Amino acid sequence: MDQAPRWTRPTMGTLFAGLEREPADALLDAATHRQFAEGTTLFHQGDAPSQLFQVSAGLVKLSRVNPEGEQTTLRFMGAGDLVGCVAVFQQSPFPATAIASKPTSVLCWGAAQILDLTRRYPAISANALKTVGDRAREMIDRVAELTDKGVEARIASVLLRLAGQVGRTCLAGVEIAYPVTRRDVAEMTGVTYFTVSRILGGWQRQGLVQLGRVRIIVMEPQRLAQIAG
Amino acid sequence: MDQAPRWTRPTMGTLFAGLEREPADALLDAATHRQFAEGTTLFHQGDAPSQLFQVSAGLVKLSRVNPEGEQTTLRFMGAGDLVGCVAVFQQSPFPATAIASKPTSVLCWGAAQILDLTRRYPAISANALKTVGDRAREMIDRVAELTDKGVEARIASVLLRLAGQVGRTCLAGVEIAYPVTRRDVAEMTGVTYFTVSRILGGWQRQGLVQLGRVRIIVMEPQRLAQIAG
DNA sequence: CGTCACCTTGATGGATATCAAAAACCGTGG
DNA sequence: CCACGGTTTTTGATATCCATCAAGGTGACG
Numbered sequence: 158m159d160q161a162p163r164w165t166r167p168t169m170g171t172l173f174a175g176l177e178r179e180p181a182d183a184l185l186d187a188a189t190h191r192q193f194a195e196g197t198t199l200f201h202q203g204d205a206p207s208q209l210f211q212v213s214a215g216l217v218k219l220s221r222v223n224p225e226g227e228q229t230t231l232r233f234m235g236a237g238d239l240v241g242c243v244a245v246f247q248q249s250p251f252p253a254t255a256i257a258s259k260p261t262s263v264l265c266w267g268a269a270q271i272l273d274l275t276r277r278y279p280a281i282s283a284n285a286l287k288t289v290g291d292r293a294r295e296m297i298d299r300v301a302e303l304t305d306k307g308v309e310a311r312i313a314s315v316l317l318r319l320a321g322q323v324g325r326t327c328l329a330g331v332e333i334a335y336p337v338t339r340r341d342v343a344e345m346t347g348v349t350y351f352t353v354s355r356i357l358g359g360w361q362r363q364g365l366v367q368l369g370r371v372r373i374i375v376m377e378p379q380r381l382a383q384i385a386g
Numbered sequence: 387m388d389q390a391p392r393w394t395r396p397t398m399g400t401l402f403a404g405l406e407r408e409p410a411d412a413l414l415d416a417a418t419h420r421q422f423a424e425g426t427t428l429f430h431q432g433d434a435p436s437q438l439f440q441v442s443a444g445l446v447k448l449s450r451v452n453p454e455g456e457q458t459t460l461r462f463m464g465a466g467d468l469v470g471c472v473a474v475f476q477q478s479p480f481p482a483t484a485i486a487s488k489p490t491s492v493l494c495w496g497a498a499q500i501l502d503l504t505r506r507y508p509a510i511s512a513n514a515l516k517t518v519g520d521r522a523r524e525m526i527d528r529v530a531e532l533t534d535k536g537v538e539a540r541i542a543s544v545l546l547r548l549a550g551q552v553g554r555t556c557l558a559g560v561e562i563a564y565p566v567t568r569r570d571v572a573e574m575t576g577v578t579y580f581t582v583s584r585i586l587g588g589w590q591r592q593g594l595v596q597l598g599r600v601r602i603i604v605m606e607p608q609r610l611a612q613i614a615g
Numbered sequence: 616c617g618t619c620a621c622c623t624t625g626a627t628g629g630a631t632a633t634c635a636a637a638a639a640c641c642g643t644g645g
Numbered sequence: 646c647c648a649c650g651g652t653t654t655t656t657g658a659t660a661t662c663c664a665t666c667a668a669g670g671t672g673a674c675g
Contacts, residue, residue, distance in 0.1 A: 221530050224615065229533045231526065243526075246512075247519035252526050275515070276508040283475075283504070286511065289518045290476035296525030297460065297472075297481050301450050303532040304458045304576030308631075338653065347533030349632060354655060370640055370653065386453065537663075568622065578664055583623060599621065599672060616675100623670070631662085638655070645648080 171211060171237050172284050180278040187274060188264040199240060199255040199263070206244035206251055209271050212236055215261025216323060216335060220344065221253045230344040232295070233258065233335075235322055239288050245271060246285055258335065303347060306386060311346040312356055313385035316366070320375045329367055330376035338371050400466050401440060401513050409507035416503060417493040422446075422486040428469060431483040435473035438500050441465055444490025445552065445564060449573065450482045459573040461524070462487065462564075464551055468517050474500060475514055487564065532576060535615055540575040541585055542614035545595070549604045558596055559605035567600055 173181055188211075193199060199210060202221055210217075217240055219231040231253055234240050244251040245268050266274075275282040302311060316333075325334040339357070343350040357373070360366045365381060367374040375381060402410055417440075422428060428439060431450055439446075446469055448460040460482055463469050473480040474497050495503075504511040531540060545562075554563040568586070572579040586602070589595045594610060596603040604610060 221526070223530065223534050225534070227534045229530050231529065243519045243522045246515045247523070249523075252523050272512075275512070279505040279508065279511065282508060282511040282515065283501075286475045286504070286515055286518060289515060289522055290472045293472045293518055293522035293525055294476070294478075294481050296522060296529055297450075300460065300525055300528045300532065301452065301458050303529065305452045305454070305456045339655095340653085350654085351633080351656090352631060354653095355631095358655070368654090567620090579622085580624090580665080581663060583621095584663095587623070597622090618675090619673090621670105621672080624668085626665100626667085628663105628665080630664090631660105633658100633660075635658085636656085638653105640653075641651090643649085643651105645646100 172239060172281060172288070174284050174287075176278075176280055176284070180274075180281055183274060183278065184266075184281065187270045188266055191263050191265050193257040193261045193263070195257055195260055197257050199257065200251050202252065202254040203250050206241060206248065207268050208265050209242060209245040209268065210240040210255075210263040210265045212238050212240060213262050213264055215257060215263075216259040217261055218256050218258045219253045220256070228344050229347070230341065232345075233319070233322055242285065242288050243292055246275070246289060248272075308346065308348050308352060309356055309384055310386045312342060312348075312353060313381045315342055315345045316373065316375055317378060317381055317385060319373075320378065324375070327374065329374050331378065332372070332374045336371035337373055401468060401510060401517070403513050403516075405507075405509055405513070409503075409510055412503060412507065413495075413510065416499045417495055420492050420494050422490045422492065424486055424489055426486050428484040428486065428492070429480050431481065432479050435470060435477065435480055436497050437494050438471060438474040438497065439469040439484075439492040439494045441467050441469060442491050442493055444486060444492075445488040446490055447485050447487045448482045449485070457573050458576070459570065461574075462548070462551055471514065471517050472521055475504070475518060477501075537575065537577050537581060538585055538613055539615045541571060541577075541582060542610045544571055544574045545602065545604055546607060546610055546614060548602075549607065553604070556603065558603050560607065561601070561603045565600035566602055 172184060176184070193215070199217060200206075200208070212234055214236055217234045217238075219234060219240070221229045221231060223229070240255050240263070241251060248268070275285055302314060306314070319333050319335075319337065320331045323333060323335045324331040326332075339350040339353045342357075343353045346353070357366060357368055361368050365375075365377045367376055401413060405413070422444070428446060429435075429437070441463055443465055446463045446467075448463060448469070450458045450460060452458070469484050469492070470480060477497070504514055531543060535543070548562050548564075548566065549560045552562060552564045553560040555561075568579040568582045571586075572582045575582070586595060586597055590597050594604075594606045596605055
């Protein structure tokens with residue numbers, strides 16, 4: 158218990174990445190645990206950012222609604238991901254809404270505390286910077302994808318991304334271990350769910366994927382990757 | 387010369403925002419000036435991030451090419467903007483290419499120096515964090531825009547954004563003080579320049595804008611804003 | 616005054632949204 | 646076990662938007 162690390166995922170990408178003992182302890186001490194039931198919202202788009210979350214288990218959906226009420230799903234966040242980082246470190250309203258898609262447990266910090274910690278420990282600040290940078294880079298990638306890839310390529314990308322984030326290998330291939338409706342995929346790609354249904358149907362006929370009611374199994378990742386470009 | 391600040395834009399958004407004398411001096415001392423002629427590239431997409439730039443005058447275009455050679459223009463950056471911040475603080479390759487669209491002068495820092503400075507001065511780090519966050523937020527906005535707004539709305543948004551970034555008020559309205567081709571607008575919105583030409587033409591007929599060869603004057607910002615949604 | 620880049624306009628086709636309807640699936644309660 | 650209601654999914658017909666291709670016009674500049 159003494160030299161063993163007290164946190165579970167010392168991997169890169171989190172706030173804890175590569176920290177010395179002292180700042181890591183300070184971070185942990187300041188954190189509280191919270192649980193969110195499926196369907197519960199962590200925060201709403203437009204809210205003042207009072208807390209920063211790090212997912213330790215479960216799944217969170219980040220989405221955004223426009224004035225007309227249409228939804229755009231920005232991404233899912235799983236274990237290790239920092240939810241709310243952009244808003245908290247900027248001290249400006251959340252740009253999206255976060256909803257637990259599964260029972261989810263998180264580590265969380267008050268905005269004031271976390272800002273204080275970054276001020277005190279440059280290493281934490283550097284990690285935050287890296288994480289926010291990752292978020293920016295992802296969104297840059299999405300912008301490029303949306304402007305110069307076709308619909309099929311975008312859907313293939315989303316499938317692969319989901320498979321990577323929440324995929325579970327099974328006999329037939331990689332199953333997306335989370336109830337994904339056609340509408341979900343549509344909101345992630347910026348098309349209607351009719352189109353998603355048609356394209357997925359085509360792929361199933363070709364043996365690329367296997368479809369169920371709220372379930373998708375990727376059977377040929379490489380051919381999908383090829384379609385994704 | 388003693389209590390007067392030595393930098394020109396102490397406004398927020400830059401690395402210098404709200405700094406005490408000491409870190410500000412350290413930043414300035416570490417910086418070097420560079421000039422880029424029109425058409426020169428500051429860095430290429432995929433390059434290792436060796437330098438961070440802050441534009442002091444001129445204009446830089448950030449764009450991205452996909453494997454098929456099509457261009458996507460991410461944004462223009464003007465005085466005060468930090469170019470390359472995402473990559474430098476993350477120490478991973480530039481996600482886009484930066485090219486001077488006008489004769490441009492910049493302040494620039496080596497990657498190692500700037501990382502060292504953020505380690506030494508939490509205030510600088512906080513500013514960096516805020517800037518990178520801004521970039522992330524912008525891109526989130528673009529993603530939402532691309533997925534749920536139509537072409538007209540996107541073009542209107544781009545026009546308003548340009549007017550805000552590099553606009554100059556004149557008698558007829560707000561002139562975009564930079565030679566913008568239809569193709570430029572197209573690359574920023576993800577459509578072809580044919581479509582841009584048609585839509586702009588329609589707006590000119592309705593008196594919303596006034597068109598010239600490589601020149602656009604926005605005459606009715608509010609109606610454009612309405613179209614932008 | 617010729618050349619080149621930029622811009623416009625028209626005709627056409629294809630991809631995708633939209634509208635409408637039905638089918639498959641799931642949980643529930645009789 | 647079966648019938649029912651709601652959600653998800655499929656499928657079809659049609660319309661719309663936009664890309665594409667083709668051609669000509671317009672202004673800038675040597």
